[in-house]
Amino acid sequence: MSVDPIQLTRQLVDIESTTYHEGRAGAFLYEYLLSQRYAVERMPVSQPELAVTPGAGVGERFNVYATMPGITPDVVLSTHFDTVPPYFGCTEDDEFLYGRGTCDAKGILAAQVAAADRLREAGVKVGLLFVVGEERDSAGAIVANQNPRGSKFLINGEPTDNRLALASKGALRVELRAKGKMAHSAYPELGESAIDKLVEALHDLLAMPLPVEPEIGPSTLNIGLVEGGRAPNVIADKAEAHLLIRLVSPADETKRNILRIVGDRADVTFSLELPYVRMRKVGNLPTMVAKFTTDIPSLTNWGEPFLLGPGSIHVAHTPNEKIAKNELLEAVDLYYKLAMSLVV
Numbered sequence: 001m002s003v004d005p006i007q008l009t010r011q012l013v014d015i016e017s018t019t020y021h022e023g024r025a026g027a028f029l030y031e032y033l034l035s036q037r038y039a040v041e042r043m044p045v046s047q048p049e050l051a052v053t054p055g056a057g058v059g060e061r062f063n064v065y066a067t068m069p070g071i072t073p074d075v076v077l078s079t080h081f082d083t084v085p086p087y088f089g090c091t092e093d094d095e096f097l098y099g100r101g102t103c104d105a106k107g108i109l110a111a112q113v114a115a116a117d118r119l120r121e122a123g124v125k126v127g128l129l130f131v132v133g134e135e136r137d138s139a140g141a142i143v144a145n146q147n148p149r150g151s152k153f154l155i156n157g158e159p160t161d162n163r164l165a166l167a168s169k170g171a172l173r174v175e176l177r178a179k180g181k182m183a184h185s186a187y188p189e190l191g192e193s194a195i196d197k198l199v200e201a202l203h204d205l206l207a208m209p210l211p212v213e214p215e216i217g218p219s220t221l222n223i224g225l226v227e228g229g230r231a232p233n234v235i236a237d238k239a240e241a242h243l244l245i246r247l248v249s250p251a252d253e254t255k256r257n258i259l260r261i262v263g264d265r266a267d268v269t270f271s272l273e274l275p276y277v278r279m280r281k282v283g284n285l286p287t288m289v290a291k292f293t294t295d296i297p298s299l300t301n302w303g304e305p306f307l308l309g310p311g312s313i314h315v316a317h318t319p320n321e322k323i324a325k326n327e328l329l330e331a332v333d334l335y336y337k338l339a340m341s342l343v344v
Contacts, residue, residue, distance in 0.1 A: 003036070003117045005328050006097065008110035012081065013090035013099040019082040020047060022132040023059040029081065029109075029130055030064055036117065038066035038128070043147060045132050045140050063140045065149070066128040068120060072150040073127030074343045075119075076302055077112040077335060079105040079157035079309070080134035080141075080295060084317050096322045103311025103323040105134075108157035111310060111328050115335035124343055127151060129302070134295050137272060141298035148301035153342045155335060158294050159311035162331055164338070166279055167216045168290035168307060170247030170297065173272035174258060176201060176240060178228070178265060183235040191235030195228050197265040198239040202226075204261045205243070213248035216276065216289055220246045240266075246291060247276050274298070279306055283341055285334070306342075308334060 011032075017025035026042070033040045043063035064081075067073050083101040090099035097107065109130055119126040127149060131140030158165075178198040183191025202223060210219035221243060228239025245254060251273055262268050274297045281287055285308075292313055296305045310331035311323045 003110075003114040005107070005110040005114040005332055006325050008032075008113060009097055009102060009107045009323070009328065010090045010092070012106035012110060013097070013101050016087040017082055017101070018085045018087055019133060019135045020061065022061045022082050025081050026062050026064055026132070033064065033066040033113075033128065036113070039069040040064065040066045043140075043143055045143050061132045063132060063144050064128075064130045065144070067126070067149070071125050074125045074151060075153040075155060075339045076127040076129050076149070076151040077116055077155050077157070077339070078129040078131065078295070078299065078302070079108045079112060080131050081106060081109055082132050082135050082140075084135050096324055098320075098322045100321055102321050103159045104313075104316035104321065105157055105159070105309065107311060107323040107328050108159070108309040108331070111331035112157055112335055114332045115339070118332070118336050119339050122340070124339060126339065131295060138274070138295050138298040141295035145299055145301050151303040153304050153306065153339075154296070154299055154302040155306045155308060155338060156294055156296050156299070157309040158290065158292070158307060159313045159316055160288055160290060160307060160309050161312055162286075162308070162310050162327060162334055163288040164279075164282060164285040165290045165307035166281060166287050168277050168294050168296065169216065169219075169292065170251070170276035171272060171274045171293040172245040172247055172251050172254065172270060174243040174245065175269040175271050176243070176262060176266040177269070178239045178267075180235065180237045180239075182230065182237040185233045185235055188235055191237075193236050194239040195236040198226070198228065198241055201262045201265045202241055205258065208257055208261055210245070210254065211249040213276075216248045217291065219248050219254070246293070247274075249276065251275070277305065282306070282338060285338065306338065308338060
């Protein structure tokens with residue numbers, strides 16, 4: 001049974017699978033790949049205890065791994081099937097599919113399934129690895145990395161406009177928590193403002209020089225979340241901020257600078273660290289540099305990595321997420337050509 005990547009994208013996008021809610025989509029993929037004559041396996045991935053509101057309909061979550069029975073794959077096509085919120089289903093016009101996950105990364109997944117169908121018909125030992133949790137902490141990839149299957153090459157899928165990535169930035173997630181002393185705001189001398197300490201620390205961090213890699217670009221810092229205090233007329237006894245730094249070099253020096261700059265104004269936690277990755281050019285495929293982070297640093301045991309996928313990262317995570325139908329079909333050809341060039 002041949003695979004229609006456009007129809008498969010529609011089906012996947014119409015199943016909600018925001019991070020921690022991936023169970024239904026995983027069950028669909030499991031059954032779908034069984035129907036395509038694969039040997040299919042579930043890799044259980046634990047749910048964080050405080051990840052979701054109790055009673056929110058969150059159940060089992062798992063990666064899906066598929067290959068032809070009895071083979072060790074030479075090349076594995078992989079991406080994630082969790083999405084960012086909010087969920088909205090699939091719509092379309094003549095040119096585009098719209099909906100959460102169309103480009104990040106359910107359309108990519110569908111193109112990989114279609115490419116794998118062609119590869120196995122050509123005699124290539126191919127596998128498929130679809131993981132959960134990429135949008136938060138790469139939890140699915142970390143579990144998969146503990147269960148490698150002997151593949152020589154890993155082709156990871158993220159929106160790269162169908163260009164082969166020569167590098168992808170890493171990520172360093174930083175959490176600052178400041179403590180103070182509550183008091184009446186009319187008598188600030190009786191208290192100690194945690195917000196003042198946090199704001200001063202953030203101001204200094206924004207002025208911190210960050211590494212630059214000529215072939216990749218600069219590291220960047222984003223203050224994504226700030227919260228704290230009790231009320232406008234209360235001196236704040238607590239405040240926190242969450243930052244994300246896109247890495248283009250090892251994180252050690254940046255971490256040391258953050259600790260030095262923040263000093264005793266806040267407690268610093270480094271809650272996630274994913275290194276930047278360099279990859280090689282293959283043939284005459286068009287190339288790019290990904291300013292975002294992928295699951296590749298968490299899949300080191302699955303072979304030499306490559307990064308390629310249809311769709312634009314600029315519409316991922318937005319209310320206007322979409323993917324061009326012709327780009328999906330082009331991606332099938334590109335995945336096939338890349339895989340063939342690696343294994344032949």
